[in-house]
Amino acid sequence: MDTTLASITIRNLDDEVKTRLRVRAAGNGRSMEEEARLILRDAVAHKPRAGNLAAAIRARIAPLGGVDLELPPRKPAREPPSFD
Numbered sequence: 001m002d003t004t005l006a007s008i009t010i011r012n013l014d015d016e017v018k019t020r021l022r023v024r025a026a027g028n029g030r031s032m033e034e035e036a037r038l039i040l041r042d043a044v045a046h047k048p049r050a051g052n053l054a055a056a057i058r059a060r061i062a063p064l065g066g067v068d069l070e071l072p073p074r075k076p077a078r079e080p081p082s083f084d
């Protein structure tokens with residue numbers, strides 16, 4: 001494992017973001033720098049989830065017992081318009 005330490009500078013940070021970071025760090029008993037390190041470490045540690053919307057919806061509904069929907073009967077497709 002590479003133990004090289006790196007530094008970054010974040011320019012043009014909104015005052016509100018800086019204030020919220022300072023308050024969050026103080027609430028956690030850490031410096032702003034340490035709080036930022038932990039936030040960044042946590043943000044990049046999570047792998048992006050696969051984008052399967054149907055599976056995500058199913059996973060949320062399944063613990064509730066699912067949902068039964070009444071589907072209307074299918075009707076024959078109508079004739080396409082004529083452009084004669």
